Amino acid sequence: MTEPILSIRNAVKRYGSLHALDHVDLDVSEGEFLTLLGPSGSGKTTLLSAIAGFVGLATEQITLRSADITRAPLEYREFGMVFQGYALFPPMTVSDNVAFPFMVRKRPAAEIAERTQECLELVQMGGFTDGMPHQLSGGQQQRVALARAISFKPQVLLLDEPLSALDKKLHADLQWEFKSLHSQLGVTFIYVTHDQDEALSMSDRIVILKDGCIQQQRSSGDLHNSPRNSFVADFLGKSNYIDVDVTGRNVDILYCAAKDATFEVQAENVDEIGSKARLALRSERLRIDAPGVELLSATVKGVSYLGERCQVIVEDDGLGDLLISCTTLQTGITPTPGLEISIGWDTNACVVLVPE
Numbered sequence: 001m002t003e004p005i006l007s008i009r010n011a012v013k014r015y016g017s018l019h020a021l022d023h024v025d026l027d028v029s030e031g032e033f034l035t036l037l038g039p040s041g042s043g044k045t046t047l048l049s050a051i052a053g054f055v056g057l058a059t060e061q062i063t064l065r066s067a068d069i070t071r072a073p074l075e076y077r078e079f080g081m082v083f084q085g086y087a088l089f090p091p092m093t094v095s096d097n098v099a100f101p102f103m104v105r106k107r108p109a110a111e112i113a114e115r116t117q118e119c120l121e122l123v124q125m126g127g128f129t130d131g132m133p134h135q136l137s138g139g140q141q142q143r144v145a146l147a148r149a150i151s152f153k154p155q156v157l158l159l160d161e162p163l164s165a166l167d168k169k170l171h172a173d174l175q176w177e178f179k180s181l182h183s184q185l186g187v188t189f190i191y192v193t194h195d196q197d198e199a200l201s202m203s204d205r206i207v208i209l210k211d212g213c214i215q216q217q218r219s220s221g222d223l224h225n226s227p228r229n230s231f232v233a234d235f236l237g238k239s240n241y242i243d244v245d246v247t248g249r250n251v252d253i254l255y256c257a258a259k260d261a262t263f264e265v266q267a268e269n270v271d272e273i274g275s276k277a278r279l280a281l282r283s284e285r286l287r288i289d290a291p292g293v294e295l296l297s298a299t300v301k302g303v304s305y306l307g308e309r310c311q312v313i314v315e316d317d318g319l320g321d322l323l324i325s326c327t328t329l330q331t332g333i334t335p336t337p338g339l340e341i342s343i344g345w346d347t348n349a350c351v352v353l354v355p356e
């Protein structure tokens with residue numbers, strides 16, 4: 001692995017008896033889009049603030065390109081920042097807001113003017129230079145805040161829920177713009193959100209936090225496909241949990257059984273798993289009326305339609321209730337309560353969980 005641009009070792013933050021951060025280690029690669037994801041109170045903002053230098057930690061070491069910045073003041077760290085509240089300076093024009101980090105650094109006027117215009121154009125706000133913040137929409141204000149954060153070419157950009165105050169459509173548009181700006185600039189992004197879809201769609205890697213502890217960190221696809229424990233599985237989607245007997249193992253495949261169903265599960269550490277295991281079976285990997293891979297027949301208990309998708313609860317004699325999430329067009333049948341259906345799944349639909 002190449003040398004990380006930023007490393008945090010043993011980050012601890014206590015408020016009284018509460019562990020806001022509990023011995024967190026984190027490495028961030030150069031140019032990476034890294035997201036800190038977790039429920040409210042899991043420690044995301046505390047970790048980002050500790051990186052920024054707003055919050056001091058009890059025991060820790062933070063290095064930036066191998067230089068120890070643990071005790072370095074905020075301004076020395078030179079990180080760009082974008083927060084949820086637009087945080088523009090209200091009495092200043094758009095261009096003065098963007099120029100501000102340059103003015104503080106006492107750069108020549110021509111350089112300030114050129115870079116300000118360049119950054120505003122990058123965020124598609126080139127025509128708004130003389131506007132005042134209060135004349136801008138929330139999305140426009142957030143674009144200007146982003147232009148200001150990148151204006152002095154920071155080594156790392158810290159973003160704390162920058163889109164959460166925006167409506168759904170704007171949120172989706174800006175997600176895309178932030179992501180493409182990240183690719184264009186090649187700057188390292190550390191992004192905080194509690195929104196799973198946002199994290200999955202934008203990030204190279206996601207770090208999942210709970211109660212100040214890292215639960216798992218992997219690329220978006222890997223995390224979704226291989227949640228480590230039931231907290232991660234639940235947080236990233238809807239899963240069915242099944243307690244199974246382990247009946248065999250071969251290289252990286254675990255053979256399991258529960259009642260009249262059998263499961264083949266790919267796992268990295270098959271030798272460390274005992275004779276009992278808990279599996280997560282993703283609701284969107286279950287299929288209704290799946291000829292050829294039919295494994296169970298079950299009775300529909302309830303159905304709810306959510307636009308293109310529908311959620312079906314079926315009852316199986318052996319496994320109990322199972323939730324299936326499928327597209328409404330996927331099956332030739334319309335699931336209705338009381339209907340007997342066959343359900344199936346691919347071998348990669350199951351994940352073996354470790355106890356939390």
Ligand SMILES: Nc1ncnc2c1ncn2[C@@H]1O[C@H](COP(=O)(O)OP(=O)(O)OP(=O)(O)O)[C@@H](O)[C@H]1O
Pocket residue numbers: 015018019020038039040041042043044045046047194
């Ligand atoms: N200044 C403070 N004094 C006391 N407790 C604090 C303080 N700041 C944060 N906490 C607590 O530390 C824990 C972590 O807070 P933090 O803001 O990092 O969580 P978060 O994951 O960012 O949550 P959210 O998504 O709600 O912003 C929470 O339980 C919070 O109440």
